Amino acid sequence: MPQNARESAVPMLMVTRITAMRFTRNAPMLAMGKCFSAMLYAGQGSIRYTRSLTRIPVRTSSRSYEVLVERGLLRSASALLRELVPSHAKAFLVSSPPILRLWGTSLTESFSDAGVSLEVLEMTDGETSKRLSAVEKLAGKMVSLGADRRSVVIAFGGGVVGDVAGFLASIFMRGIPVIQIPTTLVAQVDSAIGGKTGVNLVSGKNLMGTFHQPLAVLADPEVLSTLPDREYRSGLFEAMKYGVIRNPQIFDLMETHREALLRRDGELLERLIVECVQVKADVVSADEREGGERRILNFGHTIGHALESATKYKHFLHGEAVGWGMVAATLIGEGLKITDPGAAQRIIAMVLAYGSLPVVQVDGKRILTLLQSDKKTMGGVPHFILPTAIGKVDVVNTVSGRAVIEAAEEISQLSKAR
């Protein structure tokens, strides 16, 4: 068994797993139960996963759908795909060459087993590809391959592919469905869920986009096995965020099982993903358009975005910037006596323990200036999401410029001391 004694001491997670069954589109979605049912290992050999599927419902005014999590799901998705893609509809898989090389066959075989007609469209990954011109090129290819209003887009990749392909689907012939199949940890626990799509302008990130909820999100934790280490760690900071803003059990899990998670232990990783998805699904279901509760997802992102922007998105991966952003927000919260000191210590220690984070060489004043031009800055007042305890945050709009500058200087020093 892969679990050691310490790991089995982790508190029971709020998850129900059900055995794989034919997925029927109109079946009522299962509520999440309270126990983590026993797993059936096929043996001590290579097939370790349990062939059971976790379904997490997302309910928004524009669409209700499920996030489906299972190790090996890419290869075993044919029944799901058959139900999700209407018969006679063509599917257009948008992906990047590296993902296709590593995982393309697994997924395309599932499409083939499902009897769904599939066309593969390649796009270059990376922020520089998140442009309207990429969307236009993909749309042109779709038309030439006979796409119509009943076609379905499959977004198969990380955050960039998900954002671009989701946006493409949302505007192609005024909107066709998209299925998100995320292949990075950040995308599986965050960006593929909730319907945000977008591309960049020269003047800023994600300045053009839509809300376009997917038909479904299929997350296979096994694809994370080929993720570069730095990208994987970057995703862990987003996972940590869910612990701080909503679910202390995620935080505990990550505190207790740091080493196993860093070596990508399959079972723990799947549990972590399921828990994180549950938080994201709950928040999005309560607030599709970020008018209220959805803003708590921006914990660590206010200063995180400023760090990314100041370094032209070249120095930090998104999750890394969020890592430093969480430390800075926690320091600000502590200074304002909003954050419990014990909690603050745990949050900062955890971020540093999961490092290695890049050095912060951005001036505090520069960060403040950038905050004031952030698109989330409604009328000039930057909102901060500050932790009160592990699992609880407040939205605060009374943070002074001086507090921002001080926190920024402090993370800069912390980053250099390591």
Next chain:
Amino acid sequence: MPQNARESAVPMLMVTRITAMRFTRNAPMLAMGKCFSAMLYAGQGSIRYTRSLTRIPVRTSSRSYEVLVERGLLRSASALLRELVPSHAKAFLVSSPPILRLWGTSLTESFSDAGVSLEVLEMTDGETSKRLSAVEKLAGKMVSLGADRRSVVIAFGGGVVGDVAGFLASIFMRGIPVIQIPTTLVAQVDSAIGGKTGVNLVSGKNLMGTFHQPLAVLADPEVLSTLPDREYRSGLFEAMKYGVIRNPQIFDLMETHREALLRRDGELLERLIVECVQVKADVVSADEREGGERRILNFGHTIGHALESATKYKHFLHGEAVGWGMVAATLIGEGLKITDPGAAQRIIAMVLAYGSLPVVQVDGKRILTLLQSDKKTMGGVPHFILPTAIGKVDVVNTVSGRAVIEAAEEISQLSKAR
């Protein structure tokens, strides 16, 4: 008085006019009543219009709003604008140089009176400007001028400006509001209402777009006074369409008052616009996304689009192609014994009476091929909207290829015989 005896014999229209009052955003929308209230002329001099506003509600699941029609509305819109644009929000007016030259001052003065901060963004009019690159350019300008999520786009122009600016608003920072202020007859009675936005791909028209309902539509019939004659006539064919699909009174009005409408009699034109808007508003309210009833708006458009496409959008104005499309659909309907012969005769005579329509030099077989690649062709079967009587249409998907070819040849001959 501008009306002659014949004109006063027009049946009472289904419209309520209310005197201008402060427009409050949350006021319950007024239901349309059954009588056309007495108009108060300021005298026999130049000020002929009545300073009263017609409000026509549009109710969709995504937004409820009003279409406001009044001669002189551009200049008298300050109270409306003050209520529609949130305080501290910046407005970004997208328009074309000719419209700004002719009507820009009237509108910008209303903004100035309303105390709303306004930036003017120019775009080139015409189908070749309906591209993602134009949208990207406008968005970049907005960012550089300080646009944020609370900004509002004002679309001030014909169909192209409305489609591009509406699309821009729908994707800028994942969606900000748009107010449509249409300046062509086609846009006032059709394209500015109902939330369809879009741009072209090289491979086809409106292949990328969104549904984005406006905050309000402001239609001032006076701006039509500077419309080139051909464009004005083109709009009259869209008006005629509403008569055939839903409201025989529109048809009667256009039959009875051809000359006065062609010389753009202010009062008759306003009545015509109000009636047409009412039909469009009703249809869109019943079916926002064209799943069912909204399809009836495509009467004349099936073959119309094929004519435009075959001539690369250079030979026909949209309404002109729809004019021929309505004749073709009527001929098909008559052949299938779906259209009452008396009604068919009236429809065809009316289209020809409002000519002058360009000659049709497109081969019938070419039209059939194009129909089969139309984006409205769900799975290869072209749907036709065929009149049964004046004011009533059926959706028919059993039209044979031979019937299409014959109708196309017939309109070609009709066009050359004139």
